[in-house]
Ligand SMILES: Nc1ncnc2c1ncn2[C@@H]1O[C@H](COP(=O)(O)OP(=O)(O)OP(=O)(O)O)[C@@H](O)[C@H]1O
């Protein structure tokens with residue numbers, strides 16, 4: 001549904017996008033994950049026809065961005081990084097205004113506005129001016145506005161930025177519903193957990209380049225997969241590391257960490273420690289977080305200036 005090849009965009013001396021490739025299949029969610037300034041918004045703005053690329057080929061919903069921009073516009077919905085609702089209008093008026101811009105007849109735009117207000121949990125506030133809305137309500141109204149045209153492809157630029165945990169989970173549910181109804185979604189996020197929760201595939205950007213691409217599980221596997229952390233009394237840690245050394249075990253923040261591709265490693269580690277007379281005080285098996293993957297891939301946790 002979305003295909004991008006060799007996308008480049010420069011702003012004077014800044015190369016915001018330095019040859020991005022990505023593809024999103026119909027009915028799936030792709031998360032563009034990256035720190036500030038990595039090129040997420042620039043990508044979304046180009047794909048939604050708001051900004052011209054310097055090089056590269058893009059098709060959205062089967063239409064070439066260069067030759068069929070209006071067809072692309074008709075197929076997409078966009079929720080930008082900053083809420084773009086008209087503060088002087090009520091929630092309902094915002095939606096009906098977009099409906100009339102889309103050329104919907106009065107009955108149809110009223111019906112769509114009412115349905116979207118209900119869906120976004122804004123029915124009670126529908127008659128209030130958007131100026132009085134909280135950040136989360138504006139975000140939901142903004143998403144409702146982008147759904148007015150029943151888009152097949154949705155671009156969401158940091159859809160949950162600034163929302164509290166409750167608001168974030170609510171919006172995640174809405175996005176999942178839209179996908180279940182057949183929408184294709186490209187969203188950006190700085191939250192690893194968000195990408196993990198929503199995305200079928202993740203593309204990691206850093207300084208305008210794709211540094212990794214895959215499912216959440218694939219990206220996690222790139223840091224070596226699952227690990228076992230074993231706690232033991234401080235006096236025994238050195239001995240424990242010795243006993244587990246040939247399994248790849250070694251000290252890791254006050255515990256011993258052993259690579260654990262399968263459960264056999266857990267049994268074997270415990271058996272050895274018991275034989276050595278070392279009391280195990282804690283045991284945890286976990287996947288590396290996407291944060292750890294990102295740090296591993298970029299070589300630092302620092303955000304570019
Ligand atoms: N209109 C512009 N003029 C000049 N430079 C720009 C412009 N838009 C973006 N840039 C630069 O391009 C780079 C990528 O910016 P972009 O907004 O795409 O990043 P982002 O990943 O969306 O970041 P954030 O997480 O802060 O939203 C940055 O270095 C930014 O300063």
Ligand SMILES: [Mg+2]
Nearest residue numbers: 040041042081
């Ligand atoms: Mg941005």
